[in-house]
Amino acid sequence: MNPNDQGKHVQTAHWKVWWQLLRPHTLTASFVPVLIGTALALPLTDIHIPLFLAMLVASILIQSATNMFNEYYDYKRGLDTAESVGIGGTIVRYGISPRTVMTIAIAFCTLAVLLGVYICLASSWWLAAVGIVCIAAGYFYTGGPWPIAYTPFGELTAGFFMGLVIIQISFFIQTGTVTVSGILVSIPTSILVGAILMANNIRDREGDEKNGRQTLAILLGHEGAVRFLAGMFAVAYLWVTTLILTDDFAPWLLLVYFSLPKAVQAIRGFHGHKTNVEMMPAMGATAQLNTLFGFLLAVGLLLDYLN
Template sequence: MQTPLQPGSSAIKQDQGWQVWWQLTRPHTLTAAFAPVLLGTALAMELTDIHIMLFLAMLAASLLIQAATNMFNEYYDYKRGLDTEDSIGIGGAIVRNGIKPGTVLGLALSLYGISILIGVYICMNTSWWLALIGLVSMLIGYLYTGGPWPIAYTPFGEIFAGFFMGLLIILISFYIQTGTVTTTSVLVSIPSFLLVGGILLSNNIRDFDGDKEFGRKTLAILVGRKNAINLLAGIFLVSYIWIAVLIIAGVISPWLSIVALSLPKAIKAVKGFIEGTNPLQMMPAMAATAQTNTIFGFLLSIGLIIGNLF
């Protein structure tokens, strides 16, 4: 019988190689950082010419902070005994692949360090007030699973994730290009706030039983599995209705109605959670939730770009 890898072992499964390190970043979540940066930049196109280097810097910093946050999650889930070899999900590099816990923590801190250097460049070309906002965002990323009272273990995780990884990234991306924040930029950011929070909610629905066993008080546990699924469906519904109302009110271009093309993914996500009975069966639904956010944001960006051209 094959001996399983022990946590902290230096060995890594040979059939995965570099993919172990790539999976450590939890790449399916990185789109939650990419889509808001693209959307905020697309919103700015109506007011100014785009500074490409600032766009790329903001994109890199957001991706690095998201990846580091995922690694903190990996590290503290292991430390608190939440991750085992049998855990369902993309995490588990420590317990399944033998990466040392200290290596994961060190890599996360290194990514934070690089993002700070990129942030200095952004501040030098815009405003040093962004340094404070960036540091607060990084602190929240750490406290999401780190510290004595992890945000992820409370009913407020969706709100923090939606605000810092959705709405705030859009507004910063918009600000570094235009030097201001407009009412329209805030209004268009609301669905991203909801959908990024929805990604976390979908994760908590999948992990409902395990989180409850370990005493986590997530929003899904607070309202119950069925109500959590209904809430996720409501998040999708409000996001699409919000864009429709903004179009009808003349706040944004009718071209942004292209976002409706992402609706099948949202429907797939809700159906998957309704029909799923265990974490493994709900994995495709969780992936569809993340994909809905990505496609939604990308299509909004395309609509804005086309609207500016015509």
């Protein structure tokens, strides 16, 4: 390898380290709800593009910061090692300072707050309180004396804030209101955001149990948790079907069923597999399901509006 090629390799590796810190496979949980909330607003108003972009970036920043808080506190509590699967690994594998990770997380939150100020100026200052609670939830998921991630309520918390709340904020900043139908259509996305956490906890169940966590996956056991995950998928699809059958939404929302193979892939990937490495594809399929389902739901809402 000549010196120029070696330099390029180092730069690429360095770039990948910072990219892994963001845990990009989880970021769909931040931008998909924004797309759905904005698509819901289409029949009621013209979309304010700068507000949409500000909300999109702020949501991604908060999710990224949450991942960094997770990286920092899992390291501090001795949960992450160089052999851990599915982590960013910037601290334990690549020697990035924990202080640097925390500083970047705080910087991301600060940028999100600045974007939030702009959003509030253009909509309502009530959103400031909601945004603060969202950032606090991201921090206390793994930070503080009683981390949410150590309890059976991680999936519920993630689904509520990164699903329902983000969708409603995205809808509100465009329309100035919140509707019952908007809340109802938020439910399946909230479930699938929670499913990403459930899949992660299924994969990490044995290690988490050794380190004193009491996640839902630990309480249910491997097979019970996989069945629960399958139930989450089923409820998400049935919820959309019910919305259509009750005439709240048009059949275009049935497009979400094109994501069903990913749900099947995820469940099959967890059945009969017990090691972290074996379950990584199932974890990936769950994140991809959230992305595909949410995107198809947003497209269905758009086609409903156009027709």
